Amino acid sequence: METRTMFLGHFLVISLALNAGLLYRDYCNGKHKSQDFFFFNNGFKNASLASKRDAHVAKRTPLETKAPLKALGGVIDLDHGDPTMYERYWREMGDKTTVLIPGWKFISYFSDVRSLCWFLEPEFANAIIRLHKLVGNAVTEGRYIVVGTGSTQLFQAVLYAISPPDASEPISVVSAAPFYSSYPLITDFLKSGLYKWAGDARKFKKDKPYIELVTSPNNPDGVTREAVVNQNQGILIHDLAYYWPQYTPISSPADHDIMLFTVSKSTGHAGMRLGWALVRDQEIAKKMTEFIVLSTIGVSKESQIRAAKILQVVADSHEHRGNFKEGEAFFEHSYNLMAKRWKQLRDAVEKNDLFTLPDFSRGTCNFSQRAFASQPAFAWLKCREVEDCESFLRYHKIITRSGRHFGESANYATLHLASPSPSPSPS
Amino acid sequence: METRTMFLGHFLVISLALNAGLLYRDYCNGKHKSQDFFFFNNGFKNASLASKRDAHVAKRTPLETKAPLKALGGVIDLDHGDPTMYERYWREMGDKTTVLIPGWKFISYFSDVRSLCWFLEPEFANAIIRLHKLVGNAVTEGRYIVVGTGSTQLFQAVLYAISPPDASEPISVVSAAPFYSSYPLITDFLKSGLYKWAGDARKFKKDKPYIELVTSPNNPDGVTREAVVNQNQGILIHDLAYYWPQYTPISSPADHDIMLFTVSKSTGHAGMRLGWALVRDQEIAKKMTEFIVLSTIGVSKESQIRAAKILQVVADSHEHRGNFKEGEAFFEHSYNLMAKRWKQLRDAVEKNDLFTLPDFSRGTCNFSQRAFASQPAFAWLKCREVEDCESFLRYHKIITRSGRHFGESANYATLHLASPSPSPSPS
Numbered sequence: 001m002e003t004r005t006m007f008l009g010h011f012l013v014i015s016l017a018l019n020a021g022l023l024y025r026d027y028c029n030g031k032h033k034s035q036d037f038f039f040f041n042n043g044f045k046n047a048s049l050a051s052k053r054d055a056h057v058a059k060r061t062p063l064e065t066k067a068p069l070k071a072l073g074g075v076i077d078l079d080h081g082d083p084t085m086y087e088r089y090w091r092e093m094g095d096k097t098t099v100l101i102p103g104w105k106f107i108s109y110f111s112d113v114r115s116l117c118w119f120l121e122p123e124f125a126n127a128i129i130r131l132h133k134l135v136g137n138a139v140t141e142g143r144y145i146v147v148g149t150g151s152t153q154l155f156q157a158v159l160y161a162i163s164p165p166d167a168s169e170p171i172s173v174v175s176a177a178p179f180y181s182s183y184p185l186i187t188d189f190l191k192s193g194l195y196k197w198a199g200d201a202r203k204f205k206k207d208k209p210y211i212e213l214v215t216s217p218n219n220p221d222g223v224t225r226e227a228v229v230n231q232n233q234g235i236l237i238h239d240l241a242y243y244w245p246q247y248t249p250i251s252s253p254a255d256h257d258i259m260l261f262t263v264s265k266s267t268g269h270a271g272m273r274l275g276w277a278l279v280r281d282q283e284i285a286k287k288m289t290e291f292i293v294l295s296t297i298g299v300s301k302e303s304q305i306r307a308a309k310i311l312q313v314v315a316d317s318h319e320h321r322g323n324f325k326e327g328e329a330f331f332e333h334s335y336n337l338m339a340k341r342w343k344q345l346r347d348a349v350e351k352n353d354l355f356t357l358p359d360f361s362r363g364t365c366n367f368s369q370r371a372f373a374s375q376p377a378f379a380w381l382k383c384r385e386v387e388d389c390e391s392f393l394r395y396h397k398i399i400t401r402s403g404r405h406f407g408e409s410a411n412y413a414t415l416h417l418a419s420p421s422p423s424p425s426p427s
Numbered sequence: 428m429e430t431r432t433m434f435l436g437h438f439l440v441i442s443l444a445l446n447a448g449l450l451y452r453d454y455c456n457g458k459h460k461s462q463d464f465f466f467f468n469n470g471f472k473n474a475s476l477a478s479k480r481d482a483h484v485a486k487r488t489p490l491e492t493k494a495p496l497k498a499l500g501g502v503i504d505l506d507h508g509d510p511t512m513y514e515r516y517w518r519e520m521g522d523k524t525t526v527l528i529p530g531w532k533f534i535s536y537f538s539d540v541r542s543l544c545w546f547l548e549p550e551f552a553n554a555i556i557r558l559h560k561l562v563g564n565a566v567t568e569g570r571y572i573v574v575g576t577g578s579t580q581l582f583q584a585v586l587y588a589i590s591p592p593d594a595s596e597p598i599s600v601v602s603a604a605p606f607y608s609s610y611p612l613i614t615d616f617l618k619s620g621l622y623k624w625a626g627d628a629r630k631f632k633k634d635k636p637y638i639e640l641v642t643s644p645n646n647p648d649g650v651t652r653e654a655v656v657n658q659n660q661g662i663l664i665h666d667l668a669y670y671w672p673q674y675t676p677i678s679s680p681a682d683h684d685i686m687l688f689t690v691s692k693s694t695g696h697a698g699m700r701l702g703w704a705l706v707r708d709q710e711i712a713k714k715m716t717e718f719i720v721l722s723t724i725g726v727s728k729e730s731q732i733r734a735a736k737i738l739q740v741v742a743d744s745h746e747h748r749g750n751f752k753e754g755e756a757f758f759e760h761s762y763n764l765m766a767k768r769w770k771q772l773r774d775a776v777e778k779n780d781l782f783t784l785p786d787f788s789r790g791t792c793n794f795s796q797r798a799f800a801s802q803p804a805f806a807w808l809k810c811r812e813v814e815d816c817e818s819f820l821r822y823h824k825i826i827t828r829s830g831r832h833f834g835e836s837a838n839y840a841t842l843h844l845a846s847p848s849p850s851p852s853p854s
Contacts, residue, residue: 080536081536082534082535082536082537083534083535084534084535086534087531087534087535088531090529090530090531090534091531093530093531094529094530095529096530097529097530098527098528098529098530099527099528099530100525100526100527100528101525101526101527101528101733102517102521102522102524102525103517103518103520103521103523103524103525103526103736103737103740104514104515104517104518104520105698106696106697106698106699107509107510107511107513107514107517107695107696107697107698108509108510108511108514108697108698109507109508109509109697109698110509110698111698119698149576149700149722149723149726149727150723150724152721152722152723152724153722153723156722160616160617182721185721186721189587189718189721190587190617190619190620190621191619191620191621192617192618192619192620193617193618193619193620194617194618268534269533269534270533270534270535270536270724271532271533271534271535271536271537271538271546271725271727271728272533272727272728272729273576273723273724273725273726273727273728274727291616294579294609294612294613294616295576295579295580295583295722296576296577296579296580296700296723297577297579297697297700298698298700299576299700300576300698300699300700300701300727300729300730301698301699301700302699302727302729302730302733303727303729303730306528306729309530310530313530
């Protein structure tokens, strides 16, 4: 059982922080400060969103390297999306997922020379297929698997693969706001001549080729998404990082041409730097492979072998329950964690009028057979009466990410609910 | 003891292949065919080097994904630079380098939040510093360590870090021919607005900012290199992938501002996808870190932990010889392997007038105290009377890489001598 004390304690702090009278007064007295951490200097505070957003995206600025406040004590870091919530479950699994790698393994660049993605470890491919079949969240038949150093690298690989190589101008890349805050940065940081960030998909009206990123469930607001541009010359990339049953009902297997997944959000192993793409078109899969060859000559085989083991144990925990204790089926455990955290957060927010959270309609999950409303990894918090929600919360030592980074206004902020880690269970 | 039979057998084939009378006649009768493998379609055969090289670099073409001929039997693949020569040594080391990773490790994105490169595992950093101190091949004091998914990623990180962000045109990137064949491809594949390949450093005469890649020992010709442009507005990147004592005498610790190393070429673990940079300037190190965050949000921690273990065992094999059998000191063993292979190759080449190999002067290695001539991982073979050396050898089922890819003429070809793997020793 999760030790609630630590996480509930965090929400008590939030609840105190949400005491409108005390804190709003302090804020208006200008006591807030702003600091940058493991993110790019944005340099803008209470200014016009559009112009500052463009400046933020276009300008490549030094990375601040001050230690995050979480290392300094007394601060809640809900910004970074570090999925440390999962650590306790994997500790409790003990040796089931331990991997032993001898020194003579993985000398070669090559994993399987017969495969299109020749640096994809077959064990990892098999584990992916098994897990998708079990969960029912994606079609794998007739798809090429391309492995990447996180779905971050795969996103870039897709852009490379589907951009026309000889076009007179870069192809536009769009996503409906609020969009994942890293998309503009990743798209534009090298000022590629092949592709260029073109902002909010809902405002894209040009009769030109485009690439639309459809993130579903969406980061940051957890909404189930579909394409919005719907013109003839578009190619869609479906980022399904959160389409797992701890976050959202699995209504049907996703069946798109290009689908991205990541270990970080499924099992929590963000440090592994591993993602995979399911790709229908062979030429696109080949070009994605080409990108990864040019970028990093493949992907860590150690990460792949370890992920293979972990994904198999996830599947085993559901398919071979006799080998696991009660409550250890991975997606059940993770669902329960997220459910508790969302309840605590909603309870805290309901105590005042200062904030709102999204409401999600209930749906039936074909995997768990449970009817529930989405409980995303990020909470998309809206401040009703505060112009800059992120600064307001920062003043009260709660680190979040401003809605500006997601193409929305500054009165939104995201809270990452899959961290921090719950305390270890009492032994 | 290396089983010579297999590798000597390869050189017997080469020796036969080098029988000038028989083979030159066959080649001139037009029986040769050309095929592409794990490399980009180059489409050009016996044509003007300059124009076709530019076309090759500028045009992004689909990656051929046919299995390399090595998988088809009866063919010697000396193209790919796959360092499988090292596998037998690591098998013989047995459990010394076995790494055990529990399932709860590496959940977090963060390795050390106090470090500039916050995804660098401290164990790996310590192992790097220890090894450089032992071998004496690089100064580490006062340097920031940046870890990357191979030196390939670090090369791109450096380009990003040192390119002016707001220049009116991309900064020129040059290297003296023959240069590493991947440099032009990696520099230009995204058509970045920040940097652009500008070819042979010896021909660079513009009075503008530039970046010069100095690879030493050089790939492909094994020569010890220094900068050649020597203008005021240049920044140097030193690629020291092969500056290890199995390949070349260690004359002094390299002491440059930006130095790149890779596990692939030091211990042979190419599948690990791991490299490191030693960087003097903090701002450059920060921006390199920023690149890797945007590109892949860090580097596989599994690879780092494994590399830490392996590098420590390499150092132990020299510093704690009592724990190892005779002949197991890693760099001694690897030096002997390379020495044998170069002797076999030179013996084969000397039997005819069709080919030449570079000569290297002897130098004293401060690490091994041995005087020897360089024995690079790649042999830079010149065909005296054949215009297209790579096609000629390919006809005789020896896969090499044409000199054209290195900015030289087609009568050169590279042979990778750190593969294939020697057969296991008789038990």
